[in-house]
Amino acid sequence: MQVNMTINGQEVSEEIEPRLLLVHFIRDSVGLTGTHWGCDTSNCGTCVVLVDGEPVKSCTMLAAMASGHEVTTVEGLEVDGVLDPVQEGFMQCHGLQCGFCTPGMMLTSKALLEKDPNPTDEVIREAISGQICRCTGYSTIVRSVHWAAEHQTAAPIGSAT
Amino acid sequence: MTTTEAPPEQERPIGFGRLLRKEDPRLIRGMGNFVDDIQLPGMLHLAILRSPMAHARIVSIDTSAAQAHPKVVAVITGADLAEQGLAWMPTLSNDTQAVLATDKVRFQHQEVAFVVAEDRYSARDALELIVVDYERLDPVIDVRTALNPDTPVIRDDLEGKTDNHIFDWETGDEAATAEVFNNADVVVSEEIIYPRVHPAPMETCGCVADVERVSGKLTLWCTTQAPHAHRTVYALVAGLPEHKIRIIAPDIGGGFGNKVPIYPGYVCAIVASLVIGKPVKWVEDRTENLVSTGFARDYIMKAEIAATKEGKILAVRSDVLADHGAFNGVAAPVKYPAGFFGVFTGSYDLEAAHAKMTAVYTNKAPGGVAYACSFRITEAVYMVERLVDCLAYELEMDPVELRLKNLLKPEQFPYTTKTGWVYDSGNYEPTMRKAMEIAGYEELRREQAEKRERGELMGIGVSFFTEAVGAGPRKDMDILGLGMADGCELRIHPTGKAVVRLSVKSQGQGHETTFAQIVAEEIGIPPEDIEVLEGDTDNTPFGLGTYGSRSTPVSGAAAALVTRKVRDKAQIIASGMLEVSVADLEWNKGSFSVKGDPSKSVTIQEIAMRAHGAGDLPEGIEGGLEAQICYNPSNLTYPFGAYICVVDIDPGTAVVKVRRFIAVDDCGTQINPMIIEGQVHGGLTDGVGMALMQMISFDEDGNCLAGSLMDYLIPTALETPDWETDSTVTPSPHHPIGAKGIGESATVGSPPAIVNAVVDALKPYGVRHADMPLTPSRVWEAMQGNHTPPI
Numbered sequence A: 001m002q003v004n005m006t007i008n009g010q011e012v013s014e015e016i017e018p019r020l021l022l023v024h025f026i027r028d029s030v031g032l033t034g035t036h037w038g039c040d041t042s043n044c045g046t047c048v049v050l051v052d053g054e055p056v057k058s059c060t061m062l063a064a065m066a067s068g069h070e071v072t073t074v075e076g077l078e079v080d081g082v083l084d085p086v087q088e089g090f091m092q093c094h095g096l097q098c099g100f101c102t103p104g105m106m107l108t109s110k111a112l113l114e115k116d117p118n119p120t121d122e123v124i125r126e127a128i129s130g131q132i133c134r135c136t137g138y139s140t141i142v143r144s145v146h147w148a149a150e151h152q153t154a155a156p157i158g159s160a161t
Numbered sequence B: 001m002t003t004t005e006a007p008p009e010q011e012r013p014i015g016f017g018r019l020l021r022k023e024d025p026r027l028i029r030g031m032g033n034f035v036d037d038i039q040l041p042g043m044l045h046l047a048i049l050r051s052p053m054a055h056a057r058i059v060s061i062d063t064s065a066a067q068a069h070p071k072v073v074a075v076i077t078g079a080d081l082a083e084q085g086l087a088w089m090p091t092l093s094n095d096t097q098a099v100l101a102t103d104k105v106r107f108q109h110q111e112v113a114f115v116v117a118e119d120r121y122s123a124r125d126a127l128e129l130i131v132v133d134y135e136r137l138d139p140v141i142d143v144r145t146a147l148n149p150d151t152p153v154i155r156d157d158l159e160g161k162t163d164n165h166i167f168d169w170e171t172g173d174e175a176a177t178a179e180v181f182n183n184a185d186v187v188v189s190e191e192i193i194y195p196r197v198h199p200a201p202m203e204t205c206g207c208v209a210d211v212e213r214v215s216g217k218l219t220l221w222c223t224t225q226a227p228h229a230h231r232t233v234y235a236l237v238a239g240l241p242e243h244k245i246r247i248i249a250p251d252i253g254g255g256f257g258n259k260v261p262i263y264p265g266y267v268c269a270i271v272a273s274l275v276i277g278k279p280v281k282w283v284e285d286r287t288e289n290l291v292s293t294g295f296a297r298d299y300i301m302k303a304e305i306a307a308t309k310e311g312k313i314l315a316v317r318s319d320v321l322a323d324h325g326a327f328n329g330v331a332a333p334v335k336y337p338a339g340f341f342g343v344f345t346g347s348y349d350l351e352a353a354h355a356k357m358t359a360v361y362t363n364k365a366p367g368g369v370a371y372a373c374s375f376r377i378t379e380a381v382y383m384v385e386r387l388v389d390c391l392a393y394e395l396e397m398d399p400v401e402l403r404l405k406n407l408l409k410p411e412q413f414p415y416t417t418k419t420g421w422v423y424d425s426g427n428y429e430p431t432m433r434k435a436m437e438i439a440g441y442e443e444l445r446r447e448q449a450e451k452r453e454r455g456e457l458m459g460i461g462v463s464f465f466t467e468a469v470g471a472g473p474r475k476d477m478d479i480l481g482l483g484m485a486d487g488c489e490l491r492i493h494p495t496g497k498a499v500v501r502l503s504v505k506s507q508g509q510g511h512e513t514t515f516a517q518i519v520a521e522e523i524g525i526p527p528e529d530i531e532v533l534e535g536d537t538d539n540t541p542f543g544l545g546t547y548g549s550r551s552t553p554v555s556g557a558a559a560a561l562v563t564r565k566v567r568d569k570a571q572i573i574a575s576g577m578l579e580v581s582v583a584d585l586e587w588n589k590g591s592f593s594v595k596g597d598p599s600k601s602v603t604i605q606e607i608a609m610r611a612h613g614a615g616d617l618p619e620g621i622e623g624g625l626e627a628q629i630c631y632n633p634s635n636l637t638y639p640f641g642a643y644i645c646v647v648d649i650d651p652g653t654a655v656v657k658v659r660r661f662i663a664v665d666d667c668g669t670q671i672n673p674m675i676i677e678g679q680v681h682g683g684l685t686d687g688v689g690m691a692l693m694q695m696i697s698f699d700e701d702g703n704c705l706a707g708s709l710m711d712y713l714i715p716t717a718l719e720t721p722d723w724e725t726d727s728t729v730t731p732s733p734h735h736p737i738g739a740k741g742i743g744e745s746a747t748v749g750s751p752p753a754i755v756n757a758v759v760d761a762l763k764p765y766g767v768r769h770a771d772m773p774l775t776p777s778r779v780w781e782a783m784q785g786n787h788t789p790p791i
């Protein structure tokens, strides 16, 4: 079947098997490998992307369901060579180690900051609680999100061209 | 540091200090290169058929329907591999393991056959088309009965094997220890279980194998923490010439020991690429990762501690039953089948100690040393730190007071333990006191007393641990005959930039940053001008890889020493350039100047250009500015730490909440405090998982009950507190920069602190011990006075 969607501002149109998961579509068909895959049960969140600005586990959605929607992946966070404050925050505060969970963590954080530009620790922890990081122990991720909140000059989601 | 406080703006130290990571710019852009990101032209996908049973004879396998699938390229069974002599492979502890089962399956989810297809989904589809006829055999699941005479023999593939026994091991002086126990005022005994757990890195294991048809050269992109060791093992077992094997470990999404062993999937992918002549990718799914790759722990420890009634600890002994699963896949130095469990005497000055152990086969997945355990020190530290708390309970003493009374004194170092380990350096009491101060220990005890009056359950748990990391001296330590030394090569380019090549491999620990800092500290070239290369056997010197917190103790030392070697040569060249003798030069981190005349100096960059230039060099000095060494550590390094955990338990639901966790670590000289803090945070989180949430359990048929992240629970941001960390610095006397390993300290030290806190909270219920994982149901049981062992 045919799917058409916008990924990081680019129109993408492909012929796919109906059962193809969005995560595999993004990684294997479109070749954007920053979105990761880490479990079979929707528990890890390494696959999180934004669909119309909302964090979605892309292993839990068929590519077909994303047809007609706007998808943002980690590759879409940097706009015209300028890093998103969330990306900068993760670097500044050691919010990542192996970097495997990081794209998903950053996208959820980005979506959170759009809604709540000044979240508390509890709100940040709640927001990322559907995602697992094995390396950082989360405190530095919380600090990273605060850093981004304090340095918000971000382009809105989906502004990449 | 609180989470709202912005970190300081980056200063760029030329050497040690807080430095942002060099690996981050690619990772935060999604531009990392993980194994599953690799796409090669014509690449095929491999999927593995696994056994639904824990113990069964394979009667027949029918692959015809799978072969007929239009997108399937090959279906291979154990019988096919056996024809090539490839059905079995050695494990890292000199046992054998089936690549694909030939005779029978020995654990649930064991590898039985594989399919190679044009795409991921088709490979999985075809697995469903393979029909295997199994004849069920009684499984051996309960480790306590595995050695009973009427128990089925799991490893009948081993010549003459008539039971499920693997090895017996012991350390210390049994008679002397018995003597101390017989005369002690107080003896406390407890059965302490460290259940089976799994490291579960976020990236599962996988590889891409590509055998070049004409040259026969194999390139294997692989999730390995030990690329060089893997290459040599492939050469030894598959008979592939070693120079025709290139192992590339690209970015790795966490390892924690899970990516040390060689798994059947890697061998299958290599065989498939050899046979088919195309690149083949195998990436396991999460269930496969949890149910078949290297588990950790699984020790039942009968433990005893002897003391005077005043609380002087005299001796510790234990008798351990170790479940190694169906194949002995333990990754530990050969002479240490129980890993470094011998460090169970902890941080205390004892009169005697003894431990013995029996390891057995069961119908469970193989593995044994994994999950940031420093080769079984996790079990050892947990045992002794639990015992000390049991003793405090019996003596009605404060657990901190009891520890302070018994901690080794700084003047006792280097200290030889009663089991023969030589602790290099330590100054324990200030570390304990620092943790107490940060925690506000006295105040916490007051709060607890008040809460107890009101029936509220609050617990304060303490642990003090000593680790032994950086395996290890070649005379004592090898894996499959390969000495545990590590190579390092440093080249300074003509313009004064550098590349350092390492044998180890980061899985997120930030080697690209810390190793650049070590070289920078020694030679004064800014870290951003130093490229760190690792994880490619064609382009890095030999060494055994990253696990057991050995990168800094072994390769870190190698990096410092190779840089000093280069600097020595640079000094000779500088003496020529400045026309003075070598002895008249002094080093100012980045330049040599003439003693007493600092205006006469040359920078390392100028020296590098001269070394590669056309001008004259001092007599006998070759051009170029580079060196290589192989570092053989003279001893392990012994980091230590004091941890305090505060928990609240809901008396109605038995849910444990970790309210605070204070960790004061001492890993000697610190290279990058930011990265050290990160390592500690991650390990503490592991500790919460193991103490409260995780266990790989089985039913009586051997079905694994923890095959997904819904059943095997990993802490999220909600179960973990904001970590409170600090440090003391007691350098290692034998390490060139005084550094010790830090990667596993927190995983080792935190479970006892958390369990001690929970047990402390349950004191009003008369609980002296409860086994992990302290899930609400297990805590509830403990509150009812029931003790159900988790195994």
Ligand code: FES
Binding pocket: A036, A037, A038, A039, A040, A041, A042, A043, A044, A045, A046, A047, A048, A057, A058, A059, A060
């Ligand atoms: S891959 Fe784990 S939640 Fe999507």
Ligand code: FES
Binding pocket: A095, A096, A097, A098, A099, A100, A101, A102, A132, A133, A134, A135, A136, B202, B253, B254, B508
């Ligand atoms: S940084 Fe490794 S899983 Fe989060």
